[in-house]
Amino acid sequence: MEKKITVLPGDGIGPEVVASAVSVLQSVGKRYHHTFHIAYGAIGGSAIDQHNDPLPQETIALCEQSDAILLGAVGGPKWDQNPAELRPEKGLLRIRKHFDLFSNLRPVQAIPSLLKASPLKEDIVKDVDLLIVRELTGGLYFGEPRQRTEKAALDTLVYTRFEIERIVDSAFQLARVRRGKLTSVDKANVLESSRLWRQIVDEKKAGYPDVEVEHSLVDSTAMKLITNPAAYDVVVTENMFGDILSDEASVITGSLGVLPSASIRSDNFGLYEPVHGSAPEIAGLGIANPAATILSVAMMLKYSFGLNEEAAEIERAVAAVFEDGYFTGDLATPGSRVLTTAEWTEKVINE
Amino acid sequence: MEKKITVLPGDGIGPEVVASAVSVLQSVGKRYHHTFHIAYGAIGGSAIDQHNDPLPQETIALCEQSDAILLGAVGGPKWDQNPAELRPEKGLLRIRKHFDLFSNLRPVQAIPSLLKASPLKEDIVKDVDLLIVRELTGGLYFGEPRQRTEKAALDTLVYTRFEIERIVDSAFQLARVRRGKLTSVDKANVLESSRLWRQIVDEKKAGYPDVEVEHSLVDSTAMKLITNPAAYDVVVTENMFGDILSDEASVITGSLGVLPSASIRSDNFGLYEPVHGSAPEIAGLGIANPAATILSVAMMLKYSFGLNEEAAEIERAVAAVFEDGYFTGDLATPGSRVLTTAEWTEKVINE
Ligand SMILES: CC(C)[C@H](C(=O)O)[C@@H](O)C(=O)O
Numbered sequence: 165m166e167k168k169i170t171v172l173p174g175d176g177i178g179p180e181v182v183a184s185a186v187s188v189l190q191s192v193g194k195r196y197h198h199t200f201h202i203a204y205g206a207i208g209g210s211a212i213d214q215h216n217d218p219l220p221q222e223t224i225a226l227c228e229q230s231d232a233i234l235l236g237a238v239g240g241p242k243w244d245q246n247p248a249e250l251r252p253e254k255g256l257l258r259i260r261k262h263f264d265l266f267s268n269l270r271p272v273q274a275i276p277s278l279l280k281a282s283p284l285k286e287d288i289v290k291d292v293d294l295l296i297v298r299e300l301t302g303g304l305y306f307g308e309p310r311q312r313t314e315k316a317a318l319d320t321l322v323y324t325r326f327e328i329e330r331i332v333d334s335a336f337q338l339a340r341v342r343r344g345k346l347t348s349v350d351k352a353n354v355l356e357s358s359r360l361w362r363q364i365v366d367e368k369k370a371g372y373p374d375v376e377v378e379h380s381l382v383d384s385t386a387m388k389l390i391t392n393p394a395a396y397d398v399v400v401t402e403n404m405f406g407d408i409l410s411d412e413a414s415v416i417t418g419s420l421g422v423l424p425s426a427s428i429r430s431d432n433f434g435l436y437e438p439v440h441g442s443a444p445e446i447a448g449l450g451i452a453n454p455a456a457t458i459l460s461v462a463m464m465l466k467y468s469f470g471l472n473e474e475a476a477e478i479e480r481a482v483a484a485v486f487e488d489g490y491f492t493g494d495l496a497t498p499g500s501r502v503l504t505t506a507e508w509t510e511k512v513i514n515e
Numbered sequence: 516m517e518k519k520i521t522v523l524p525g526d527g528i529g530p531e532v533v534a535s536a537v538s539v540l541q542s543v544g545k546r547y548h549h550t551f552h553i554a555y556g557a558i559g560g561s562a563i564d565q566h567n568d569p570l571p572q573e574t575i576a577l578c579e580q581s582d583a584i585l586l587g588a589v590g591g592p593k594w595d596q597n598p599a600e601l602r603p604e605k606g607l608l609r610i611r612k613h614f615d616l617f618s619n620l621r622p623v624q625a626i627p628s629l630l631k632a633s634p635l636k637e638d639i640v641k642d643v644d645l646l647i648v649r650e651l652t653g654g655l656y657f658g659e660p661r662q663r664t665e666k667a668a669l670d671t672l673v674y675t676r677f678e679i680e681r682i683v684d685s686a687f688q689l690a691r692v693r694r695g696k697l698t699s700v701d702k703a704n705v706l707e708s709s710r711l712w713r714q715i716v717d718e719k720k721a722g723y724p725d726v727e728v729e730h731s732l733v734d735s736t737a738m739k740l741i742t743n744p745a746a747y748d749v750v751v752t753e754n755m756f757g758d759i760l761s762d763e764a765s766v767i768t769g770s771l772g773v774l775p776s777a778s779i780r781s782d783n784f785g786l787y788e789p790v791h792g793s794a795p796e797i798a799g800l801g802i803a804n805p806a807a808t809i810l811s812v813a814m815m816l817k818y819s820f821g822l823n824e825e826a827a828e829i830e831r832a833v834a835a836v837f838e839d840g841y842f843t844g845d846l847a848t849p850g851s852r853v854l855t856t857a858e859w860t861e862k863v864i865n866e
């Protein structure tokens with residue numbers, strides 16, 4: 165297989181972790197006889213510095229010519245006071261919308277050797293294996309009108325049937341190849357958009373008789389993600405609820421630093437990035453753990469290229485290195501064996 | 516002091532827990548020489564059954580003539596399929612809006628004897644003592660337009676300067692009589708309404724030099740409430756974010772069943788209710804813990820009537836009964852002494 169991948173390192177630890185992930189990708193390519201052509205582009209704060217634009221036209225052109233995108237992280241205090249259009253995260257919002265990456269997948273799985281870093285009791289989180297499917301290109305994030313004066317401000321939460329159907333369908337399809345359970349999260353006791361959402365989920369049910377569906381209100385889901393996270397398999401929800409719940413879910417198992425994500429569209433083109441941020445305070449120290457970005461590459465192989473075996477191999481290698489007790493400085497706890505980002509990546513490649 | 520209180524028992528365990536709370540209130544009245552006149556009204560599912568209206572005109576009239584409202588809980592599977600206007604929670608939304616109860620206060624405090632029921636590790640939650648101040652009458656809950664067709668649906672998130680200023684002011688005032696720390700939660704990197712919110716918080720700062728203010732994004736707050744909840748003092752946010760975050764916060768210390776809430780307006784008129792729901796599955800069994808409703812009465816004494824000493828006395832008594840190891844069936848763990856709702860209430864009154 166031959167594929168073109170655009171890599172957008174971004175800010176902070178972004179360049180370090182993507183460097184690791186690219187070397188893992190290339191070693192997988194060598195071993196399985198695939199050719200991955202890598203091109204680099206600018207996004208976020210560094211793109212603002214170089215091009216006065218968090219998503220320059222060159223970057224868009226590069227991505228349009230490739231089969232998938234790997235992103236590091238964007239943002240940092242340097243650009244925090246910038247006007248909205250010149251903020252690093254605007255690059256992220258624009259790239260999602262431009263490429264219609266409507267389905268954001270965030271798996272959260274307990275990793276035994278990281279559980280001691282969890283704020284939750286071990287018996288609550290040890291069996292967690294869930295996937296949040298967040299709608300990423302609609303709702304409050306992009307709805308019009310949006311206005312602000314000194315006297316009032318407004319945002320619009322709008323969803324079309326088409327937008328809801330495609331994300332709900334993709335969640336059903338994911339549930340049926342996992343444990344067959346789908347939780348649809350809304351606020352149907354208050355919002356009109358949630359009532360349409362719930363209706364569409366109910367309509368779709370008949371097409372997936374092998375999937376068990378439940379509706380759950382967003383407030384009650386925010387509780388149950390803490391009291392009983394192991395009960396969830398696939399969780400599907402709209403953009404803003406997904407933003408909040410996926411961040412909440414990301415900390416329960418103690419493995420925030422190692423969580424990957426995928427943002428894909430119907431033809432399987434996708435953008436892959438770690439859930440963690442740009443962590444400017446540790447940038448350049450060689451202590452950032454690249455696992456989240458390496459696992460994002462595994463998601464790319466699986467979802468964009470259909471290379472399931474190669475993806476599983478990467479996941480296995482990452483788990484093995486953690487099991488062997490190797491950590492990087494940012495994840496280290498007393499007694500663990502601490503490697504640099506580069507050394508840790510070597511271990512994964514050797515595995 | 517002489518006060519009129521309207522009691523709205525509602526559905527499920529509502530009638531049981533308000534009965535307990537009213538007897539505690541009356542015993543405090545006797546002891547401190549206050550007269551509390553109690554009138555009963557219908558709300559929620561039982562009001563739908565009796566009057567075909569979750570908030571009958573009689574109930575509104577009764578509340579208008581009183582100094583405060585005590586509510587049990589509303590809802591249950593019996594009414595789950597009703598149309599939106601005939602749902603029990605619609606009574607709650609309408610009463611909040613009718614009486615302009617814009618400030619919803621939800622304290623979450625670690626109770627040592629309940630910590631073993633927490634899903635979080637004890638060292639993370641043992642020092643939790645936070646207060647969520649949720650805006651309750653604006654935002655997505657009430658914004659117009661709101662529409663739904665078969666093809667699309669929309670809700671509007673709108674806030675006026677006036678609405679934001681009054682909730683932010685009340686949060687600042689609460690912070691200065693607590694530990695002097697205020698966290699304002701928004702999504703200013705995406706929403707126009709959040710940008711106005713953040714601007715107003717910054718404008719208000721100068722008026723409260725004794726309060727330390729931080730802005731926190733809603734997604735990151737959803738994480739930190741789990742990883743470091745003890746870091747929060749007062750948290751202020753808009754209606755929908757407050758709904759999600761206050762429910763999330765309510766489970767961290769293991770004391771969901773005992774959390775009170777207040778919904779007040781500028782003249783201190785208020786509605787007080789437990790955070791827990793109507794729990795229809797245990798209604799009538801005499802095992803529901805009335806602590807949340809009893810503590811809601813304490814909030815009433817404090818916020819609506821300025822009776823701080825009486826309120827503190829109730830809080831002390833409730834804590835003492837838990838410390839002595841007495842629980843009701845719903846909170847019981849192996850080895851605890853289990854009392855009925857009525858017996859437990861007696862213990863509090865004796866204290
Ligand atoms: C940076 C921000 C705009 C973004 C979002 O809210 O979607 C981030 O929180 C995320 O979840 O990827």
Ligand SMILES: CC(C)[C@H](C(=O)O)[C@@H](O)C(=O)O
Binds near residue numbers: 353354604758
């Ligand atoms: C019942 C529902 C409408 C209500 C809300 O969303 O405000 C409830 O969840 C609450 O928090 O009091």
